[in-house]
Amino acid sequence: MPRDATPVTRALLSVSDKTGLVEFARALSERRIALVSTGGTHKALTEAGLPVTEVSELTRFPEMMDGRVKTLHPAVHGGLLAIRDNPEHQAALAAHGLQAIDLLVVNLYPFEATLAQGSTYDEHVENIDVGGPAMIRAAAKNHADVTVVVDVADYAVILSELETHDGGVGAATRRRLAQKAFSRTATYDAAIANWFAGEIASEDAPAFRAFGGTLGQSLRYGENPHQSAAFYRSPGLARPGIATARQIQGKALSYNNLNDTDAAYECVAEFDAARSAAVAIIKHANPCGVAEASSLLEAYERALACDPTSAFGGIVALNRTLDAEAAKSIVQIFTEVIIAPDASEEAMAIVGAKKNLRLLLAATLPDPRATGETVRTLAGGLLVQGRDGAVVDDMPLQVVTQRQPTEAEFSDMRFAYRVAKHVKSNAIVYARDRATVGIGAGQMSRVDSSRIAAWKAAEGARRIGEADSLAKGSVVASDAFFPFADGLIAAAEAGATAVIQPGGSMRDDEVIRAADEAGLAMVFTGIRHFRH
Template sequence: MSDPNSGSAIRVRRALLSVSDKSGLVDQARKLAAMGVELVSTGGTSKLLKEAGLAVKDVADLTGFPEMMDGRVKTLHPAVHGGLLYLRDNPSHVKDAETHGIGAIDLIYVNLYPFEATVASGADFETCIENIDIGGPAMLRAAAKNGAFVAVCTDGGDVDAVIADMEANDGQVPVSLCRKLAAKTYARTAAYDAAISGWYADQLGESAPDWAAIGGKLQEALRYGENPHQKAAFYVTGATRPGVATAKQLQGKALSYNNINDTDAAYELIGELGAETPTVAIIKHANPCGVAQGKTIIEAYRAALACDSTSAFGGIVALNRPLDETTAKEISQVFTEVVIAPGADAAAEAVFAKKKNLRLLITEGLPDPAAPGHFVKTVAGGFLMQDRDFGRITRADLKVVTKIAPTEQQLDDLLFAWRVAKHVKSNTIVYAKDGATVGVGAGQMSRIDSARIAARKAEDAAEVAGWPEPRTKGCVAASDAFFPFADGLLQAASAGAVAVIQPGGSIRDDEVIAAADEAGLAMVFTGMRHFRH
C-alpha cells in the first residue's frame, strides 16, 4: 500500500473559486493573485472579484459554454473536471489534456449552497430543493480524489492554510496538507448529502428509508470521553434547536463529554416543562436529582435543591428563565459544573465570574418538546434510529381507573411528575408534591427498587433539612411504564403517595387497580409509556 503522504509538494498556478459564502474571499483572492495564480470563477463569485479589481477568467471561457438553466449547469464539463482529475505524472492523462486543451486546476475553493441553513430557516419545499448544490460536490469530490495534485478547500480556513503554506514555500503546498484537505472534503460532502437525504425522507414521511446517513461538523475536540482513556469529540448537525449545541458559553473551562451529555439532558427536561412557570432542573449523570416550579426562579431552585442536595453537588442546573443576581448567588453556594438558561443579566454574570471553573451557557430560547427529530444510538455493527420522544399527555388524555379520583392539585402534580419521569432513566419512579420532585428513583432493573430508592432519597432529604417527616407524605407518584405487579404501587403508597399516574396496559391491571382501591389511592392511566434507556 502506497504512502498517502508520499510526494513533496504541488505548485499552484490556477485556482477555481466558486463560493456561496463569500466572507473574506476578496482578500484571499488578492493573495493568490499576488503569487501569480490565475483565478477562474463563476457567477456571483466572478462578479465580486472583478468589482474588486482582480483579473478573473470565467468558467464559461474554459468550457466554451455559458452558464444556463438559471445557473444549474455551469461547471459540469470536461474542461473543469478534466483539469481537476487528470494525473500530472501519467503520460496518457497529460496527452489527453493537451489534445483537448484542458488546463490543470491546482486549487479549488467551493463552499456549498446553504442547504442546511435554508431548511433551518423554514423555507418551503421548492426553495430547499433549489438550494441543493450539484456542481459543487461534484468538483470537490473530483479534486479530493486527485489529492496528490490538487488542494481542495471547503471553507475559508482551508484557503488560509493553503495560502500560508504557499507564502512560506514559494507558491507550493505540501501533499500532506492536500491529503488532509481531501479527507475533510469527503466528510463534508457526506454530511451535506446526509442532511439532504434526511430532510427528503422527513418530507416523504419515510421513517425507515433503505439507507440512512448521519453527518456533523466538529464543534470541539474534547479532552476525553466518559473516561480518561476514551478519545472523544463534539460534532453538531447544524440544527437550530436551543440547547447545548447552539448555546453561547459566557465563561468557564471547556465542556467535557459528560458535561455536554448531562447539560443536554437538563435542558431537554426544562423544555418539556415549558415556559409558563419558573422552573429549575438539577441533573446528575443525565438523571434529575431535583426538579421544581415556583412563583420565582429562586423559589424553584430552592425546591429543586431540597429534593436531593447531596446529589446536586457537581451537577448541572437548567433554568427556563433568565438568570438573575439573587439566584446566581444561591447557585454559587453549591459546587456546580454547568448552568444553562435562556439568558442572564449582567449582575448574575458578575456573580459567576468569581467562579472561574463554572460554565455558564446562554441559549436565547427553550427547546420545543413537541418538535420532530431523531435519536440515534450506536450498537455493534450498526445504529438504532428512532423519533425523539415527543409524546405528550394532557388532562384530557387521563383515564381515572380507581374509585377515588385525583383532586385538581393532585392532577397538576401528576402531570408534572409524569413529564419529569419521561426524562429519567428506566425503570423510573418519581414522587412529586406542590410542583416539585420529592424523591426520584432512576435506572433500576426492578420498578419496586426504583420506588424504594425514591422513598429513601426523600427520607435522606428530610434528615438533611431537619424536617419532621419526608415530603413524600401526601405526594403523587409517576411510573414511566406500567406496574407489572401491585408491589411497586404499594411501595409508593407506603412512602406516602396518595395518587398515581402510570401508562396501564399490564395483564395484571385489574389486580393493580384493586390494590390501589384497597389502599385508598387515586390512579390515572395515560395509555403512553416513556422508556428511556
C-alpha cells in the same frame, strides 16, 4: 501515495461564502497563480481589480439555466482529474485544449442555512448544490496532484504552504484537505437526504440513512480519560439547546458536561415558562431535583431540597431568564453548568465571579412536543427513532380507582409525569406541591426504584428535621406500568396518596385492587416513557 509538494499555477474559485475571498485571491494572484471563477465569485474578484478568467471562457459555454449548469464540463473536470505524470492524461488535455487546475476552492450553496431558516420546499431544492460537490469530489480524488479547499479557515493554511514550499502544497496537507472535502460533501448530502426523508410521509425507515455534522468542539476526552471525544453539530438534527447555546463564560465543556446539560435543558423545557418558573438539577443525565414555582429562586431552592448531596457538581437548567436572585443562590454550591434561555447583566456578573462555572444561553427552549429523531450507535450500526414528543397535558388521563384524585393531586401527577419522562428507566418520581421529593432511577426492577425514591424522600425529611417522610401526601409517577402490585404498595407505604402510570400490564386489575385497598387514587396515561 500523494507526491511531495506539488506546484500551484492555476486556481478555480467558486464560493457562496465570500468571507476572506478577495484577500485570499489577491495573495494567490501576487504569486502569479492564474485565477478562474464563476458567477458571483467572478464578479467579486473583478470588482476588486483582480485578473480573473470566467469559467465560461474555459468551457466555451455560457452559464445556463439560472446557473444550474456552469462547471459540469470536461474543461473543468478534466483539469481537476488529470493525473500529472500519466502521459495519456496529458495527451488528452493537449488534444482538447484543456488546462490543468491545481487548486480548487469551493464552498457550497447554503442548504443547511436554508434548512435552519425554515424556508419553502422550492427554496430548499434550489439550494441543493450539484456542480460544487462534483468538483470537490473530483479534486479530492486527485489529491495526489490537486489541492481542494472547502473551508475559509484553510485559506491561511494554503498561503503558509505556498510560502513554505515555494509555490506548492505539501502532500500531508493535500491529503488532510481531501479527507475534509469528502467529509464536507458527505455531511451536506446527509442534510439533504434527511430533509427529503422528513418530507416523504411514507419514509419512516428509508433504505439508506446518513448522518453528518460539523465539528463544534474538540474535547479533552470522553466519558473517561482514556476515551477520545469530540462534539459535532448536525443541521439534520437541529434543535434549540446545547448545540445552539452560546457559552458566556467558564472553562471548556467536557463530554459529560455536554451530555448532562442536554438532558437538563430537555427536562426543564417540559415546563411552560409562561405558566411558571421551573428549575431542573441534573447529575449523570438523571434529574436529582425539579420544581416549579412563581420565581426561579423559589424553584431552585425547592429543586435543591430534593437531593442536595447529588446536586453537588450538577447541572442547573432554567426555563426563564436567569435573574440575580437565582444566580446568587445557585453559586452557593459547586455547580458545573448553568443553562437558560437568557440571563440578566447582574446575573452574569454574579456567575462571572466563579470563573470555572460555565454559563450557557440558548435563546429559546426546545419544543417538548417536537418529534425529530434521536440516533445512537450500536456495534456496526445506528439505532434511529422518533423523539419522545408525548406531553402529559395532551394525554387523556383515565381514573381507574374508586377514589378520584383531587385537583391538587392532578396538578402534582402531571408535574411528576413530566419529570419521569426524563428519568432513566425504571423511573419512579415522588412529587408534592409541584416539586420532586424523591427520585428512583435506572434500576433493574421497578420496586427497587420505588424503594430508592422513598428512601431519598425519607432522607430529605431527616435532613430538615421532619418526623414524616417528604413522600407523605405526595403523588408518585412511574414511567411504565407496574408489572406487579409490589411497586405500588411500596409507594403507598412511603406515604403517596395518588399514582400516575401508563397502565397496560397483564396484572392491571391486581394493581388497581391494591390501589383501592390502600385508598390511593390512580390514573392511567396510556403512554409509556422508557428512557434507556
